[in-house]
Amino acid sequence: MGQIVGGTFGVFLLYVIWEYVLFKRIMDDPVRGKLLSVMAAYLTASVVYGFASARGGPFNPAGFIAYALGAVVVGFFAVRRGVRLKDEMGSEDEVTQTFR
Numbered sequence: 001m002g003q004i005v006g007g008t009f010g011v012f013l014l015y016v017i018w019e020y021v022l023f024k025r026i027m028d029d030p031v032r033g034k035l036l037s038v039m040a041a042y043l044t045a046s047v048v049y050g051f052a053s054a055r056g057g058p059f060n061p062a063g064f065i066a067y068a069l070g071a072v073v074v075g076f077f078a079v080r081r082g083v084r085l086k087d088e089m090g091s092e093d094e095v096t097q098t099f100r
Contacts (some may be wrong), residue, residue: 019037029082049063
């Protein structure tokens with residue numbers, strides 16, 4: 001249970017960093033930007049885990065399994081937020097409609 005919660009928190013933290021550092025600035029579509037941020041966070045967490053748990057030996061690919069559920073959970077909420085942002089971008093606010 002602790003590994004699931006920790007994996008979700010780790011992926012979420014890296015997702016926020018990737019989102020604000022890179023993908024929020026270069027992606028026009030919020031859904032794709034958020035999905036790419038989650039994928040980058042998942043890959044970052046898995047690769048760091050793989051090298052950190054190797055202890056001088058070969059790369060340990062168990063991190064890809066350990067962080068998969070956390071990436072799915074964070075991805076679900078990120079996509080929901082991206083769809084909501086896309087809908088807000090599509091609808092015009094009252095100020096824009098007034099000055100047309």
